[in-house]
Amino acid sequence: MADADRAPEIVIDMQQVVTRFGSHVVHKGINLQVRRAEIFAVIGGSGSGKSTLLREMILLHTPNEGSVQVLGTTLADITAAAALALRQRFGVLFQHGGLFGSLTVLENIGLPLREHRKLSDAQIDSIAKTKLAAVQLHADVANQYPSELSGGMLKRAALARALVLDPELLFLDEPTAGLDPQSAAGIDALVRELCEKFGLTIVMITHDLDTLWQVVDRVAVLADGTVQGVGSMAALSKMEQPGIQAFFEGPRSRAAQTQTHAVAASAHKEPSSKPK
Ligand code: ADP
Ligand code: MG
Numbered sequence: 001m002a003d004a005d006r007a008p009e010i011v012i013d014m015q016q017v018v019t020r021f022g023s024h025v026v027h028k029g030i031n032l033q034v035r036r037a038e039i040f041a042v043i044g045g046s047g048s049g050k051s052t053l054l055r056e057m058i059l060l061h062t063p064n065e066g067s068v069q070v071l072g073t074t075l076a077d078i079t080a081a082a083a084l085a086l087r088q089r090f091g092v093l094f095q096h097g098g099l100f101g102s103l104t105v106l107e108n109i110g111l112p113l114r115e116h117r118k119l120s121d122a123q124i125d126s127i128a129k130t131k132l133a134a135v136q137l138h139a140d141v142a143n144q145y146p147s148e149l150s151g152g153m154l155k156r157a158a159l160a161r162a163l164v165l166d167p168e169l170l171f172l173d174e175p176t177a178g179l180d181p182q183s184a185a186g187i188d189a190l191v192r193e194l195c196e197k198f199g200l201t202i203v204m205i206t207h208d209l210d211t212l213w214q215v216v217d218r219v220a221v222l223a224d225g226t227v228q229g230v231g232s233m234a235a236l237s238k239m240e241q242p243g244i245q246a247f248f249e250g251p252r253s254r255a256a257q258t259q260t261h262a263v264a265a266s267a268h269k270e271p272s273s274k275p276k
Helices: 002-006 050-057 080-087 105-116 121-134 139-143 151-163 181-198 209-214 233-237 242-248 251-267
Strands: 010-021 024-035 039-044 065-070 090-093 169-173 201-205 218-223 226-231
Touching (some): 039 050, 050 169, 090 151, 105 139, 121 151, 151 181
Parallel strands (some): 039 201
């Protein structure tokens, strides 16, 4: 079929996912698909099951019913060897960074290489330095400790570690939470650039309206245990379900929408390195 030939490649496919904790039903039948090389966000109120959904994608939680496929692998019947291989094809940036305080930034970034690749110390340092540059941290940061870094720099260092095995897929839990607006904007720009430069597929949880309007391609709105709608922010803003409209009300939302147009206009003037 001609249509199927042109259909985007699906890298994450969740079908009829049901998740319960005791008698508490968190997901009542989640369907969602993430396409290769897009930036996909999951939004929803506190306790709506966003983090659990992410954990189900990264092999940290198994749903009670339904199927989850990641990069073509069905997770329910995955072998230990296949799980180990799959884990090396994605990177995860957890909300609270997770860098080891007793290791330098460069040692932190190199850690997954030490664990999963047979490389010399010099080779590991050399790859780690390229990732430090990729997240736009100065070479001097390599020998600093996490406690010496600002919030934005910590996120960048954690991002470098998540990228060190050259993953196809990157998961971000609230990448701009707790940052000042300028650092948050820097992380937003970096995420967009990484997606374009490396053809990464990115799945993130975020509440940040600037990120949602300026960086994300498609958004899934989670409420009442199901996906209420999926689409660009512009498309969602026109949907009428109350569960979706709730996100587009209020002055902060309107300010973020207005700002988008200014940023989108100036972005067109910048040269893009992306062969997309
Ligand atoms: P969100 O990230 O959208 O705030 P979560 O996915 O963290 O929501 O949690 C969804 C619901 O599932 C919450 O009510 C939470 O208390 C519950 N929950 C999450 N993980 C567990 C767990 N390991 N045991 C019991 N309940 C859990
Ligand atoms: Mg959460």
